[in-house]
Amino acid sequence: MCPPVHFRVTYSINPWMDPAKPVDLQLALAQWEDLRDRYRALGHTVELLEPQPGLPDMVYAANGATVIDGRVLGARFAHREREGEAAAHLDWFRSAGYTKIHEPLHINEGEGDFAVTSSYVLAGRGFRSSPLSHDEAQEFFGRPVIGLDLVDPRYYHLDTALSVLDEAADEVMYYPGAFSPGSRSVLARLFPDALIAQEEDAGALGLNAVSDGRHVLLPQAAVGLFSPLRDRGYEPMGMDLGELLKGGGSVKCCTQELRA
């Protein structure tokens, strides 16, 4: 995670971002600290990335890399405004002792567009990550990559439209409206028992969630997801990241998972 010390909305690269809307930086920090503290209270280790001035979106740490089996696929950002973040992530991994690191040739925005289950790497395309990055990820990780076409600009990253609830059991939740008809069919075939989100909950960025297989941390405004999650045996935990929503991100965007 990366604290939103330099968080601002000074440009707009997704429909959620409006530079005319003021951001309360103190509140953003407090909300982010709540999320960090919640992970720690659940027993998870949180590593911190040093925030850099001039990189206001760095708080969305999920975008900086994808780590599976201790192998690190670096990011290459679609927009010039975020380009500098990729190197900061790579530096962190090198100094943390990671040795299997791949600097990508093709544009990929890390876990913004890559979601991991035990069987597949699900990969979004259409707005940010290049389809070519999917082949690159498949070769590097040696896991089957399933390309999914995103069609609604509000759901510009895969992690705004789909969330892995149980990696081992291949259980996911998603909002079908964010995907092309063909990709919807692919999802229905791979995940016949998925939790299907309604538009109101997806629109509150409710799918931008992080699950440890039991606790599901998600935006608290996505009220419709709570009881279906409980019915499946999960413990939903609503988080208020309202200030960070102004940049187009929430719980998952702020969290990059280090899969050993």
Ligand code: ARG
């Ligand atoms: N402002 C950032 C962007 O548009 C938000 C990124 C959100 N991160 C995510 N994993 N979806 O790039």
